[in-house]
Structure formats: structure tokens, C-alpha cells
Amino acid sequence: MPTDIAARNLRIHTEEQRQTATVKCSGRLVAGDTDVLKTHIKELLQGRNCIVIDLAELSQIDSSGLGTIVGLYISAKRENCDLVLINYNKAIRELLGLTNLLSVFEAVGRSHMRLP
Numbered sequence: 001m002p003t004d005i006a007a008r009n010l011r012i013h014t015e016e017q018r019q020t021a022t023v024k025c026s027g028r029l030v031a032g033d034t035d036v037l038k039t040h041i042k043e044l045l046q047g048r049n050c051i052v053i054d055l056a057e058l059s060q061i062d063s064s065g066l067g068t069i070v071g072l073y074i075s076a077k078r079e080n081c082d083l084v085l086i087n088y089n090k091a092i093r094e095l096l097g098l099t100n101l102l103s104v105f106e107a108v109g110r111s112h113m114r115l116p
Contacts, residue, residue, distance in 0.1 A: 005040055007033040012040060019049040026057030029065030037065075041072050045079045056087035066095060073104070 003014040009028040014021055021044045029037065044051055053069070055061075061069075069085070076083040085105045088096070096102040 003040075005036060007036040009033045010036060012037060014040070014044070016044075019047070020052060021048055021050075022052040022054060024054040024057065028060040028062075029058055029068070030060060030062045031064035034064050034068040038068050038072060041083075042075060045076055045081050048079075048081050050082045050084060051076060052084045052086055054087050055085060055089070055092060058088070058092065061092055061095065066099065066101075070101065 003012075005012040005014075009030055010033040011026045013024040013026075015024075016022075023037075023041060023044070025037065027033075041051055041053075051072075069083075073083045085096075093102065096105060
């Protein structure tokens with residue numbers, strides 16, 4: 001069953017299929033709204049092999065949002081779950097590159113080429 005969550009600047013739509021959950025983010029992942037995403041994804045981690053975060057409709061991410069994604073990546077690894085980022089825009093790609101995180105997320109994404 002799909003789940004929808006709304007915060008001040010961020011909207012989250014989640015679809016679950018077997019061992020994978022796809023979390024579609026829209027709006028802005030910025031300070032003040034990051035806890036919503038963090039709490040939601042941590043609830044999804046148990047019993048899943050993969051969490052896909054679709055950033056196609058995310059217009060902005062700040063340092064707090066980036067820190068949240070990194071923290072979720074670490075939490076996912078502890079639960080033997082992959083955290084995959086897809087459909088990020090040029091600005092988010094550049095931010096991931098500047099922080100040397102692009103190679104981490106691209107490597108995980110390449111290992112899941114058959115995602116739903």
C-alpha cells in the first residue's frame with residue numbers, strides 16, 4: 001500500500017514491493033524537514049534488501065539533507081540493506097561529486113540495475 005507523508009518543504013511517496021521500498025521525494029530536503037525522511041526510511045529498513053530514494057522531483061538539498069542521506073546509508077548498511085539514489089538532478093549530482101559521495105552511490109546503483 002502506498003504511503004504519503006508531507007512536511008513543510010518535503011513530500012514523500014513510498015511504494016513497497018517485496019524486499020524493496022521506493023521512496024519518491026519532492027520539494028526540498030533542507031534543515032527542518034530532514035527528520036521526516038530519516039524517521040520514515042529507518043522504519044522501512046527492517047526486513048528489506050533495498051531502499052530506493054527517487055530524487056526526480058527534489059529541487060534542492062542542503063548540508064542537513066546530505067547529512068541525512070549519508071546517515072541513512074550507514075544505517076542501511078548496518079541492516080544489510082542497500083540504499084540507492086536515483087534520478088537526481090545536475091545540482092545534486094555536483095554536490096555528491098564535491099563531497100566524494102557520488103562514487104559511493106553510483107557503485108550501489110550499478111549493482112541494482114534491475115530495480116523496479
